[in-house]
Amino acid sequence: MWLMILAPLLFDQWWGEPRRFHPLIGLGWWISIVEENLYPLKQHNAAMLMTGSVGWVLVIAPFMGFAVLIDHFLEGFWHTLLAVLVLYLAIGRKSLIEHARRVYQPLARGDLNTSRRQVSMLVSRDTQQLDASEISRATCESVLENGSDALFAAIFWFAIAGIPGVVLYRIVNTLDAMWGYRNERYLYFGRTAARMDDAMNWIPARLTALSYALAGWHWRASQNTLGSAIKCWWQQGRSWKSPNAGPVMAAGAGALGIQLGGGGIYHGHHVESPVLGTGRPAVTRDIQRTCTLIFKALLIWLTVLLFIEWVLA
Template identity: 50%
Template sequence: MMSPLSFFIGLGLDRLLGEPRKYHPLVGFGTLAGWIENQARRLFEGYLAGVLALVGAVMPLTLAAWWLDSALEEFHWIHALFAGGILYLAIGWQSLLQHAEAIARPLALGDLETARQAVSMIVSRDTRDLDEAGIATAATESVLENGADAIFSALFWFLVAGVPGVVLYRLSNTLDAMWGYKNERYLVFGWAAARFDDLLNFIPARLTALTYALAGETSVAMACWKQQAPTWKSPNAGPVMAAGAGALNVSLGGGAQYHGRWQERPPLGPLPGVGMQASSASIHNACRLLNKSLVIWTVAVLIVAGVA
């Protein structure tokens, strides 16, 4: 298990500094990934191009992280600072909370145009015609789902596999965000990146769903998880969002517009009229649920470290 000291350094840096405003390594990685995609498509075809692009983008940097991590391991404090710094760059705790606040604040004031613009920064659905409930639904769902991707999955892989684990996860998750679309360009090429990301998120997503349930309305969350998660196409987003919506006792899900096409989506959480309607308050509540869940993980880390 990775040192709790590095765990707290990473979280502390994120709490104090937030997301780096300039020169974030993932921006450079995105540029590199774009170049690798072009080369892979030029030299290979079909699924093979996507597989080789995934390996070529992820493995050299993961191996470099493993080598550097191993080289610093005997220098305790330097290693702890290095590992904590890598974790800081791999998570998006404060960034997610700030994006959520940028939506909830104007929404509460009735400024739908500003809220639509803010929510378009973190969701892939069309936001131009969203009403107040639609904006709140999109934002609340995004906080719940991205809480797993941007925070808890990264923490999981850091704790179980150290610096190489969190680097492997964050790079793979970034490639899924770039290549994992089910459209003509990426349906075949992005298949490997999407499936590998699903594999890496399988256990962390369910731990996140369980933590959401423990941090909120537990019985409702567990019932929603059991009944609604199987109805979602994504094997990992389903448990996370169903349990999260139940934990908040808020009605989410339902149809939404993506890239000009209407998509019917299953419900999440209590049925409308039973649970609360999405609103600026539900966005704030989702952020509180995320923070409570992070406290649970922190306590668990301290307990496991104490036993070890």
């Protein structure tokens, strides 16, 4: 199992995500088709909740049926090969780091306009007026949160349930990305998608928060970042609007010794979010520090998984 997790990570590091014919493109098309055919003409709350739940099942059922059949009937080399391929397609560490670097490099040169355009691809807030610190803060938040979604949660479900587990997680996560908005169209229609994503991410998010805290640990007593990260996780994480993003970002901010959260412009309205972390505001170099924290956390996960496999052998 450990090598079946390591291999996709290496493939992702070498090649990144496929630039063409990625399965998630087909999944997004299928989700859109289901939505177009099911979204109720009479937009009563109960009708939207019911049809959204039915749509959620219709999206997942064919993919999960195929994944379970393949997992059951394939054996040996072909099963291992497919498992490695599926996990490789489900993770996106290199893509996440590359996006962060596209923000960092022009920001380090003082090119705020380019950095604003790049960070707008990572976050949903209005980026047109962000200064250097706000760009850094937004990028660090996105990298920490998506590190859990795009990397650690996929590894977790693969380790727990193999091919069906990681396929289910990636579909649930994609459904949340497309339907899980708290706006007029999706508040009820996308509620099942949002709740199921919360449920599947609950344990992985907290394991990710713990790994961020451990990854930022300094041995010097004067830099007790481990205690700070755990304290931020427990005291601040629950106040965030997302039950899973809050602990992850709070622990990461505490480990880095920076402050995240705070105000932002979303769809023309100022939204004040709780402050996460402790210490100084985020600066440009913290983007690189956040990427390094993700890598250290990944090493912790691989070490723990190797130890578990050795114990169970």
